[in-house]
Amino acid sequence: MALLRPTTILLGKELRSEFRTRELLTTTWVFVLTVLVLFSFTFDPTQAESRQFGSGLLWLALLFAGSLMLHPSFARERVNDTLAALRMAPIEPVSIIASKILANLCFLLVAEILLLPIFAVIYNLSLVPILGPLALVLLLGTLALSTVGTVFSAISSRARMRELLLPILMLPLLAPALIASTEATRGLLEDPPVLSLSWTGLLAAFDIIFLTVTWLFGEYLLEE
Amino acid sequence: MEQGTASAVEPTGPGQRTGAGLHAAETLGVALLLGVAGYAAMFIAPTERTMGVIQRIFYFHVTSAWTGFVAFLITFVASIAYLRSRNPKWDWLAVSAAEIGVAFFTVVLITGPIWARPVWGIWWTWDARLTTSFVLWLLYVCYLLLRTLVDEPERRAVLSAVLGIFSAFDIPFVYFSIRWFRTQHPQPVIGAGGSLDPRMRSVMLLCWAALLAVMVLLLRQRYRMEMLRHEVEDLQTDSARRGEPA
Amino acid sequence: MLSGLQSLMAAYFAVWAVFFIYEITVSRRLGRLQADVERLKGAAKR
Numbered sequence: 001m002a003l004l005r006p007t008t009i010l011l012g013k014e015l016r017s018e019f020r021t022r023e024l025l026t027t028t029w030v031f032v033l034t035v036l037v038l039f040s041f042t043f044d045p046t047q048a049e050s051r052q053f054g055s056g057l058l059w060l061a062l063l064f065a066g067s068l069m070l071h072p073s074f075a076r077e078r079v080n081d082t083l084a085a086l087r088m089a090p091i092e093p094v095s096i097i098a099s100k101i102l103a104n105l106c107f108l109l110v111a112e113i114l115l116l117p118i119f120a121v122i123y124n125l126s127l128v129p130i131l132g133p134l135a136l137v138l139l140l141g142t143l144a145l146s147t148v149g150t151v152f153s154a155i156s157s158r159a160r161m162r163e164l165l166l167p168i169l170m171l172p173l174l175a176p177a178l179i180a181s182t183e184a185t186r187g188l189l190e191d192p193p194v195l196s197l198s199w200t201g202l203l204a205a206f207d208i209i210f211l212t213v214t215w216l217f218g219e220y221l222l223e224e
Numbered sequence: 225m226e227q228g229t230a231s232a233v234e235p236t237g238p239g240q241r242t243g244a245g246l247h248a249a250e251t252l253g254v255a256l257l258l259g260v261a262g263y264a265a266m267f268i269a270p271t272e273r274t275m276g277v278i279q280r281i282f283y284f285h286v287t288s289a290w291t292g293f294v295a296f297l298i299t300f301v302a303s304i305a306y307l308r309s310r311n312p313k314w315d316w317l318a319v320s321a322a323e324i325g326v327a328f329f330t331v332v333l334i335t336g337p338i339w340a341r342p343v344w345g346i347w348w349t350w351d352a353r354l355t356t357s358f359v360l361w362l363l364y365v366c367y368l369l370l371r372t373l374v375d376e377p378e379r380r381a382v383l384s385a386v387l388g389i390f391s392a393f394d395i396p397f398v399y400f401s402i403r404w405f406r407t408q409h410p411q412p413v414i415g416a417g418g419s420l421d422p423r424m425r426s427v428m429l430l431c432w433a434a435l436l437a438v439m440v441l442l443l444r445q446r447y448r449m450e451m452l453r454h455e456v457e458d459l460q461t462d463s464a465r466r467g468e469p470a
Numbered sequence: 471m472l473s474g475l476q477s478l479m480a481a482y483f484a485v486w487a488v489f490f491i492y493e494i495t496v497s498r499r500l501g502r503l504q505a506d507v508e509r510l511k512g513a514a515k516r
Binding site for chain 2: 473474475477478480481482484485486488489492493496497499500503504506507510511513514
């Protein structure tokens with residue numbers, strides 16, 4: 001597939017440039033942690049409540065962190081107009097977006113992996129028995145966040161008030177993904193844990209549909 | 225009912241006055257249809273057993289949501305057509321339909337609480353239809369917001385078209401996810417569904433027809449406005465190029 | 471607390487009002503744009 005090789009190369013570039021400084025990663029991780037701690041001040045979680053609210057808090061925190069941290073995705077290409085250089089390369093324009101979606105997915109997943117043990121400790125949840133299904137839900141949910149966030153980063157970076165516009169555009173659109181991720185995770189935190197096929201299926205469908213729409217219409221976002 | 229203003233783009237003359245007259249006639253016709261539908265909803269439809277008179281809000285509350293969907297569908301189609309053809313007329317249609325869709329969902333969000341208050345004693349309930357309407361309302365308000373934040377017309381059209389397409393694909397997800405969520409975490413429901421008396425169904429369809437007519441009327445007016453705005457922008461660019469003060 | 475009938479009246483009024491206000495706003499804006507077009511075209515002719 002003519003898409004695969006340039007996407008992989010660009011993905012490598014994205015990952016290398018981030019891991020050089022790791023500033024995005026650290027900032028995201030600290031932000032989500034802070035949000036989780038602050039949430040604990042708004043109510044006093046007992047074990048039972050943690051199972052009820054914990055999933056919602058986790059996904060909300062991820063959503064907010066994502067909406068801030070996905071902005072640089074396209075914004076930093078503006079500094080030296082590197083996007084123009086990328087566009088001139090003999091590759092499908094969609095590879096540029098695809099590589100950024102995958103890169104953002106990696107960043108967010110790394111942040112989540114670092115986050116989970118702390119989340120489990122703070123809210124007294126036992127995550128080890130459900131690690132497999134939880135990983136699946138995290139992957140699907142984070143992919144939704146990354147796809148929509150990256151595409152909207154491309155949109156908002158070409159408008160005014162871009163830092164504020166990205167969360168504003170993203171959050172309503174991601175509402176179904178938030179609901180599905182939260183409900184799927186909540187099911188896993190129950191006793192006994194249950195992997196909801198309908199919610200997981202909805203998440204998967206969400207990812208497939210929006211990745212397809214990005215593939216079909218993404219190139220228009222990279223125009224001059 | 226209100227008088228329409230000029231609808232043609234020609235300079236002052238008989239054409240403009242005919243355009244204005246035609247619009248006034250259309251507006252009157254639609255207002256009449258709306259009045260007939262309202263009368264039917266108030267007096268012809270049978271009274272519902274459990275909720276009584278207040279249930280008659282249903283005929284416009286639900287049909288406004290349906291009409292809003294139709295408007296957003298128009299935005300979707302127009303967005304795709306714009307990206308394909310780059311003809312600005314599709315962009316004008318897309319933004320007009322989005323704005324009118326927001327107007328219709330505003331009606332849903334206003335009539336919902338007015339209905340909920342006497343029935344449940346609360347102003348707001350996170351029932352499936354109201355929540356979905358709220359999210360969709362937000363979605364397309366964001367679309368309109370994006371448009372105000374991009375100055376260059378062609379870039380604005382392209383970015384909004386992509387956003388319009390994404391928003392349209394989100395609609396079924398919003399609908400189903402909120403519905404499933406509400407079956408698991410029930411809340412007071414505004415106007416439970418259930419089977420519809422055939423007379424109620426006819427009145428419902430009549431109200432929907434009236435609202436669709438309102439939609440078309442508002443859509444055309446808003447489209448003309450967008451078209452004129454485009455013309456003003458062109459003329460201003462021309463005069464700036466000639467070095468005149470705007 | 472509003473009675474059922476009063477709420478119904480309020481709702482129907484709200485429905486009509488939203489469309490009425492929107493139509494008026496758009497029509498007035500349209501009129502102003504029409505005036506702008508004529509003004510700019512007149513300036514161009516001179």
